[in-house]
Amino acid sequence: xxxxxxxxxxxxxxxxxxxxxxxxxxxxxxxxxxxxxxxxxxxxxxxxxxxxxxxxxxxxxxxxxxxxxxxxxxxxxxxxxxxxxxxxxxxxxxxxxxxxxxxxxxxxxxxxxxxxxxxxxxxxxxxxxxxxxxxxxxxxxxxxxxxxxxxxxxxxxxxxxxxxxxxxxxxxxxxxxxxxxxxxxxxxxxxxxxxxxxxxxxxxxxxxxxxxxxxxxxxxxxxxxxxxxxxxxxxxxxxxxxxxxxxxxxxxxxxxxxxxxxxxxxxxxxxxxxxxxxxxxxxxxxxxxxxxxxxxxxxxxxxxxxxxxxxxxxxxxxxxxxxxxxxxxxxxxxxxxxxxxxxxxxxxxxxxxxxxxxxxxxxxxxxxxxxxxxxxxxxxxxxxxxxxxxxxxxxxxxxxxxx
Amino acid sequence: xxxxxxxxxxxxxxxxxxxxxxxxxxxxxxxxxxxxxxxxxxxxxxxxxxxxxxxxxxxxxxxxxxxxxxxxxxxxxxxxxxxxxxxxxxxxxxxxxxxxxxxxxxxxxxxxxxxxxxxxxxxxxxxxxxxxxxxxxxxxxxxxxxxxxxxxxxxxxxxxxxxxxxxxxxxxxxxxxxxxxxxxxxxxxxxxxxxxxxxxxxxxxxxxxxxxxxxxxxxxxxxxxxxxxxxxxxxxxxxxxxxxxxxxxxxxxxxxxxxxxxxxxxxxxxxxxxxxxxxxxxxxxxxxxxxxxxxxxxxxxxxxxxxxxxxxxxxxxxxxxxxxxxxxxxxxxxxxxxxxxxxxxxxxxxxxxxxxxxxxxxxxxxxxxxxxxxxxxxxxxxxxxxxxxxxxxxxxxxxxxxx
Numbered sequence: 001x002x003x004x005x006x007x008x009x010x011x012x013x014x015x016x017x018x019x020x021x022x023x024x025x026x027x028x029x030x031x032x033x034x035x036x037x038x039x040x041x042x043x044x045x046x047x048x049x050x051x052x053x054x055x056x057x058x059x060x061x062x063x064x065x066x067x068x069x070x071x072x073x074x075x076x077x078x079x080x081x082x083x084x085x086x087x088x089x090x091x092x093x094x095x096x097x098x099x100x101x102x103x104x105x106x107x108x109x110x111x112x113x114x115x116x117x118x119x120x121x122x123x124x125x126x127x128x129x130x131x132x133x134x135x136x137x138x139x140x141x142x143x144x145x146x147x148x149x150x151x152x153x154x155x156x157x158x159x160x161x162x163x164x165x166x167x168x169x170x171x172x173x174x175x176x177x178x179x180x181x182x183x184x185x186x187x188x189x190x191x192x193x194x195x196x197x198x199x200x201x202x203x204x205x206x207x208x209x210x211x212x213x214x215x216x217x218x219x220x221x222x223x224x225x226x227x228x229x230x231x232x233x234x235x236x237x238x239x240x241x242x243x244x245x246x247x248x249x250x251x252x253x254x255x256x257x258x259x260x261x262x263x264x265x266x267x268x269x270x271x272x273x274x275x276x277x278x279x280x281x282x283x284x285x286x287x288x289x290x291x292x293x294x295x296x297x298x299x300x301x302x303x304x305x306x307x308x309x310x311x312x313x314x315x316x317x318x319x320x321x322x323x324x325x326x327x328x329x330x331x332x333x334x335x336x337x338x339x340x341x342x343x344x345x346x347x348x349x350x351x352x353x354x355x356x357x358x359x360x361x362x363x364x365x366x367x368x369x370x371x372x373x374x375x376x377x378x379x380x381x382x383x384x385x386x387x388x389x390x391x392x393x394x395x396x397x398x399x400x401x402x403x
Numbered sequence: 404x405x406x407x408x409x410x411x412x413x414x415x416x417x418x419x420x421x422x423x424x425x426x427x428x429x430x431x432x433x434x435x436x437x438x439x440x441x442x443x444x445x446x447x448x449x450x451x452x453x454x455x456x457x458x459x460x461x462x463x464x465x466x467x468x469x470x471x472x473x474x475x476x477x478x479x480x481x482x483x484x485x486x487x488x489x490x491x492x493x494x495x496x497x498x499x500x501x502x503x504x505x506x507x508x509x510x511x512x513x514x515x516x517x518x519x520x521x522x523x524x525x526x527x528x529x530x531x532x533x534x535x536x537x538x539x540x541x542x543x544x545x546x547x548x549x550x551x552x553x554x555x556x557x558x559x560x561x562x563x564x565x566x567x568x569x570x571x572x573x574x575x576x577x578x579x580x581x582x583x584x585x586x587x588x589x590x591x592x593x594x595x596x597x598x599x600x601x602x603x604x605x606x607x608x609x610x611x612x613x614x615x616x617x618x619x620x621x622x623x624x625x626x627x628x629x630x631x632x633x634x635x636x637x638x639x640x641x642x643x644x645x646x647x648x649x650x651x652x653x654x655x656x657x658x659x660x661x662x663x664x665x666x667x668x669x670x671x672x673x674x675x676x677x678x679x680x681x682x683x684x685x686x687x688x689x690x691x692x693x694x695x696x697x698x699x700x701x702x703x704x705x706x707x708x709x710x711x712x713x714x715x716x717x718x719x720x721x722x723x724x725x726x727x728x729x730x731x732x733x734x735x736x737x738x739x740x741x742x743x744x745x746x747x748x749x750x751x752x753x754x755x756x757x758x759x760x761x762x763x764x765x766x767x768x769x770x771x772x773x774x775x776x777x778x779x780x781x782x783x784x785x786x787x788x789x790x791x792x793x794x795x796x797x798x799x800x801x802x803x804x805x806x
Binding site: 276 | 534542548632639674678723726
């Protein structure tokens with residue numbers, strides 16, 4: 001179909017066309033598109049072609065492009081597909097391809113507000129059993145609304161950024177008083193994030209059917225979590241320092257348009273949800289995630305089984321009149337399936353440290369040790385029978401600093 | 404002391420000099436300083452005087468000025484004081500004074516991350532008794548750490564902005580299932596907010612003693628709250644839609660330098676807090692708040708009795724390595740004193756609607772009705788024996804829109 005040479009199995013065939021922000025040599029950061037193991041330099045290409053509005057690709061964030069809205073997103077995608085499938089453009093395009101190995105990937109968008117949901121029933125039940133063993137695993141509200149909370153936007157970092165082990169207060173039920181020190185139960189949460197392009201007005205809820213008008217694309221998220229800090233602090237106002245030190249996102253944002261073939265009907269919701277959460281279009285997504293811990297695959301969670309869809313999350317998020325801004329990020333919450341090999345956090349995989357995880361090299365882990373490297377990747381059915389991917393969101397744990 | 408004419412009892416004598424952002428006629432928004440019932444137009448004044456770095460006052464937000472740091476804040480304050488106390492500058496300055504009635508006040512700073520704390524023991528105990536009547540009013544962590552959570556930055560609005568009554572899910576313990584509709588228990592929270600000017604690096608906690616280096620100033624906050632939405636949603640991840648529809652801030656940010664005389668020793672903390680929360684400098688602040696409901700004073704909370712100080716809040720917020728950005732806002736949580744006439748929310752004042760509040764005109768209220776106007780003001784001891792104020796944070800409730 002395309003003249004471009006993409007290695008077999010690459011997450012970035014011509015059917016994907018995810019957007020990111022890169023720096024090459026000492027030139028200004030700007031927008032690129034991943035193609036196999038190359039990056040297409042959109043700013044000079046769109047300038048050469050006289051693309052209307054192409055100056056947005058000269059910016060060091062996707063926000064100006066995302067703010068243009070779906071007609072522009074669709075037009076640019078069609079333009080790129082045209083260039084990449086007609087041999088006449090080959091010389092032009094090739095002159096704007098850079099080896100991915102030669103560029104530095106930066107945070108792809110400026111994060112406005114960051115909301116984290118809790119939409120996997122298996123994850124919520126596992127956490128409930130671990131943190132509240134004497135209570136029902138699901139709180140009474142769980143099947144009526146997609147539970148969520150605001151996270152810290154200023155500490156969202158791009159894949160590849162090291163994560164310093166956080167310090168803080170922790171107190172086990174048997175301790176007399178809290179103590180201070182580096183987290184001893186540092187964890188990950190494998191999630192899928194949705195990036196808002198088009199803002200909404202205060203007081204104007206976005207219905208379930210408005211999802212496609214506002215959401216630009218999808219990325220991977222690792223919501224690093226210090227379980228010992230979290231369990232001591234989170235009653236009654238929710239997670240705070242246990243999460244706020246770092247949240248990693250993938251460098252590439254896959255446009256929603258590339259995921260049409262990945263759409264599936266989500267699980268049946270029973271009891272039936274309130275009308276504002278109902279929609280005719282299915283927004284389940286058949287993404288297959290994979291988590292590696294020091295290079296060893298420890299879990300393969302499936303996103304298709306998530307109880308709440310991103311379209312429902314967006315409708316809930318705005319139903320009280322809260323407005324959206326370009327760059328808002330909302331994440332799914334940990335993606336966990338029913339089996340042990342499908343759990344999306346180490347808290348669940350090691351059952352709070354009581355069932356060590358084998359890393360394939362003879363070592364085992366309960367939670368993260370200093371120097372550990374975690375990488376989360378995902379793939380999905382793409383256009384024209386292609387398999388597309390998200391690249392990965394990866395990060396290494398550095399030792400705590402002395403305070 | 405000053406040649407300038409400030410009406411008796413004005414919150415903005417020459418000893419205060421709070422900063423805000425205004426629009427005059429159809430000119431670009433820019434930075435001003437409140438003086439009595441006038442606004443000093445800093446951009447042309449600083450240009451006329453050749454003030455180094457004065458271009459920051461041409462911006463439509465305080466962020467560029469705040470990012471300059473304390474030496475610049477101190478220098479500008481000294482320069483203003485010089486201009487306003489020497490008669491030789493009178494003609495110059497008067498040519499840059501605008502009647503406050505003729506300008507529109509805008510959101511004074513771009514909000515980066517917004518964190519809300521929960522630092523009044525009286526408030527936390529009242530809420531605990533109302534929401535969790537069968538449990539201890541304070542959770543076990545409350546006296547060990549300043550509990551906080553992230554709120555929605557994108558819905559922080561300036562004083563005077565109308566607030567549309569939010570809709571959402573609510574379910575009382577006796578309801579079989581949740582219902583959807585306009586909040587029936589719309590409330591306020593009278594708070595004090597602290598605005599960060601100087602950022603911090605990831606992984607580098609700001610100690611209690613670093614408060615003055617990072618925090619630019621202080622404003623008033625009304626954290627509008629839909630109690631029925633909140634009580635159904637907040638377990639286990641904290642408040643979300645019950646708070647995210649709107650948070651109002653005063654138009655004027657009082658510089659920390661104007662509040663030296665307001666500093667007091669905060670209440671004794673027992674049990675003793677962990678070392679990272681201890682400091683030599685007292686950062687209690689003797690601010691007297693006043694809440695009016697449709698013009699009738701219903702409460703006068705005192706800020707001096709807050710259990711956790713803003714310096715402790717900042718140290719806690721960053722102790723896990725979370726970084727600060729210019730424009731970060733952290734608020735105290737509801738300011739409530741021990742007496743009924745000192746409660747900072749209507750939830751507490753009306754004891755969840757069971758003890759109606761009299762508005763002085765024969766009407767009573769449990770929670771907010773459509774059309775109600777709430778205004779929160781505050782005053783404090785200022786420099787040279789002056790009494791300084793914050794102006795107010797006010798907002799009117801508009802009816803819910805149909806969804």
